[in-house]
Amino acid sequence: MPARSGRTVRDLRRENRAAVLQRLYFDGPLSRLALGPAIGLSSGSVSNVVAELVAEGLVEEAGSVDSAGGRPRTLLRVSPAGGRMIGVDIGETRVRVELFDLTLTELARTERALSTAETDRHARYDVAVVVGHVQDGIAEVLRRAGVPAERLLGVGIGVPGIVEHTPQDGAVVHGQTIGWNGVPLERLLRESGTLPASVPYRIDNGAKTLGQAEMWFGAGRGARSAVFVLFGSGVGASVISEDMGPGRAVEWGHLTVRVRGRRCRCGTLGCLEAYAGAEALLDRWREAGGTPPEGTHEETALTAMLAAAYPDDADTEPDRTALAVLEETAEYLGAGFADLINLFQPERILVGGWAGLQLGSRFLDEVKSHATAYALRHPAARTRIDLGRLGPEAVTVGAAVLPLADFFARGGRRPQERPSAPAPAWQTAIRDRVTS
Known part of the structure; x- marks a missing residue:
């Protein structure tokens, strides 16, 4: 029976389930009595929804708490065993795959290295190789944890580049810096048969x-x-304007910060990424006469650069070349942050990624100073710049959040195929008219 707003009773029930699950997930454990006021539902509605979720194994009891003069109140929480998600990070040097329970506790992980011996970045990201790594990684973490593929709520995948969602191929990746021009990644993974058709990919x-x-x-x-x-x-960014919203990716690393400047790995000139990404930083240090360690990963080389510029021993003279490159980079980043402040006026700018956490711990205050100097005063005064808290491997956690968000939106229901319906009569009539 439809409601006046156009929503059906089924819609309202799904929304109530979603509200209970989200409140317990982010703020639990909570009692039934506390849940009602927190989400605006009557005690009867809360009891009905909780009974459903407990019966389905999505919510469980988590002890009790004393009440004022009455019986102890039972606390409820989301059950970790209520579902499983996989998060995949297609990164610069490796493909990382992690399996999580419903509360994002890691159950298994594996990594597949991308060939850093390849001088051609496009060859390193050969589509068939990356797809194979993802397939093998998914199979391995499921096998290690003894989890049937059918129990997955979904697989989330974080990729470099712009993702377009199409009705024919699903998620299509445009990664100019890695040579991916319209790669139908979702279709390729689906065609591999690694997972049942009922398990969604979210890319x-x-x-x-x-x-x-x-x-x-x-x-x-x-x-x-x-x-x-x-x-x-490289460098990327995303903008989120509501706490439970999906946000949107912005190609901030490819804003022009210097006309006719350095060649960026995307092919154009003067991008922020050509000055601020780890690859560019090491190249600039080398071009200025520095000596980055050869034959090591970028992570190791960047650590060496920071150690040279900011030695822990007070008696050790800093590497002036490395220090000059980093100080110039801080100004480029400050100007880039000012663009973000002026364009989006966010409450916070947060820095993450393995290189961001290394760099930020050394000269974030300097970046803040330049951002304040380049940005408009009013929005800059209201924006806090800080480091992220989830560590250098947070992309896999974020990728696993993609199917988790879908799970919440469905009110804890597993994805179901929509039943096929006959086409409207006019479509058949028009098709017959055109083909006759």
Whole structure:
């Protein structure tokens, strides 16, 4: 029976289930009595919804708490065994795959290295190789944890580049810096048969998945708007304007910061990424006469650069070349942050990614100073710039949040195929008219 707003009773029940699950997930354990006022439902409605969720194994008891003069109140929480999700990070040097329970406790993980010996970045990201790594990684974590694939709520994947969702191929990735031009990643994974058709793939930009994780569980909690900056070999960002919203990825690393400047790995000139990404930082240090360690991963080389510029021993003279490159980079980043402040006026700008956390711990205050100097005063005064809290591997957590968000939106129901319906009569009539 439809409600006046156009919503059906089924819609209202789904929304009530979603409200209970989300409140218990983020603020639980809670009693039934506390749940009602928190989500605006009557005690009867809460009892009915909780009974359903307990019967389905999604909610469980978690002890009790004394009440004022009455019987102890039973506390409820989301059951960790209520579902499983996989998060995948297609990163700069490896493909990381993690299996989580419903409360995002890690159950198994594996990594597949991308060939850093490849001088051609496009060859390193050969589509068939990456798809194979994802398939093998999914199979391995399921096998290690003894979890049947049918129990998965979904697989979330964070990728570099722009993700377009199409009716024919699902998620299509446009990753210019890695040579992916319209790669139908979702279709390729689906065709592999690694997972049953009932298990959805959710694919999105890696900076966006990081932002979602930090907004839900990290430094973004409580903010109404935030920008999350992801630093690795390159630079990306995502903008989120509501705490449970999905946000959107922005190609911030490819804003022009210097006309006719350095060649960026995307092919154009003067991008922020050509000055601020880890790959560019090491190249600039080398070009200025520095000596980055050869034959090591970028993570190790960047650590060496920071140690040279900011030695722990007070008696050791800093590497002036490395220090000059980093100080110039701080100004570029400050100007880039000012653009984000002026464009989006966020409450917070949060820095994450393996390179971002390394860099930020050393010169974030300097970046803040430049951002304040370049930005408009009013929005800059209201924006806090800080480091993310979820560590350098947060992209996999954010990727796992993608199917978790769908799970909440469905009120804890598992994905179901929509029944096919006959086409309207006019479509058949018009088709017959055209083909006759």
